[in-house]
Amino acid sequence: MRNKILTYLKFGGLLILITVLFAFASKRNERRKIKEVLIEFIEEQDPYINELTVNKLLIQNQERVTSVGKEILVLNTVEQELDAHEMIEHSDVYLTVNGELRARIKQRTPIARVNAVTPFYVDVTGNTMPLSDSYSAHVPIIHNVSEREVAQIFPLLRKIQEDEFLKKHVVGVYLGADGNYELELRVYRFKLIVGKIENLNNKIKNFKAFYQKALRDKSLESYKKVSLQFSNQVVCTIK
CATH class of the missing domain: 3.10.20 (Ubiquitin-like (UB roll))
Structure with a gap:
């Protein structure tokens, strides 16, 4: 019985010691x-x-x-x-x-810069963000689009961001008075008319096929306008 009591006392003393040391260490750490x-x-x-x-x-x-x-x-x-x-x-x-x-x-990651009275970026989520004092993003410049129209143009901006071909070639986007969108390319000077923001995947697929053929034919410099507005067609205007 005495040994049991002694064991309990030792255990209790050890527990108290551990508690005191833990409290001391915590206080010191704080x-x-x-x-x-x-x-x-x-x-x-x-x-x-x-x-x-x-x-x-x-x-x-x-x-x-x-x-x-x-x-x-x-x-x-x-x-x-x-x-x-x-x-x-x-x-x-x-x-x-x-x-x-x-x-x-x-x-946050900007994917386009809107050329407004007070310029701003559009980020990957479709929200607006201010320009940075530290760095200027190398993203397409958007013209004739207001802040309230960002949601409308965002699917096109996201497509440009996600598609490596478009990301490499597109440097600007214009909204025309007729509601059609036009893309400005980095190298070639022809107008690329996307039209309304619908059937984007099919339009871009058609343009890529046209681009590869025209590149082989060395005819890209001869076009003034390339339109993707019409269903399953690429309509070109010669200079």
């Missing part, structure tokens, strides 16, 4: 200052937002994050502030055991 802020941009993207801007967003109570104790740093709040930035799609903020504050940033 008081330890953040040593370094490390920012990582995930995926290979152009720098539409830079590390300096992200660092500024990682400031709490007008002090640098590196001088703020871990106990008053609310990571969820920091993430919300980063995610609210107009150039950031998603962020992940966490602390390491070494006292490092790490922020993983995924930027």
Whole structure:
């Protein structure tokens, strides 16, 4: 009986000791200052937002994050502030055991630039985003399209972004007064009339077939206009 009591006392004492040590370590860890802020941009993207801007967003109570104790740093709040930035799609903020504050940033991806009074980008989700102070995206320029018309033109912009052939050749998109869309090509000067945004896959398939044949025939420079408006046809106008 005495041995059992002694065992219980030893176990209880050990438990108390572990609790005290854990509380001490936790308190010490809370008081330890953040040593370094490390920012990582995930995926290979152009720098539409830079590390300096992200660092500024990682400031709490007008002090640098590196001088703020871990106990008053609310990571969820920091993430919300980063995610609210107009150039950031998603962020992940966490602390390491070494006292490092790490922020993983995924930027928004523009696929077109609208040439308006106040120019803006259209991103991969079809939403608008402002121009960047850090980098100018190499994307097609859109003319005669207002912000309220972005949803209408977005299927065409997405098609250009996803199709390697179009992405390589198309540098501009125009909306005509008749509601038809025209593509500007990087090399050739003929007008490429897409027409309305319908049957895009079939229109692009027909144009690719025409392009390859005309390339072999060395006749691409002889056209003034190439129209994809008509069903299963490519109608060309000679200069």
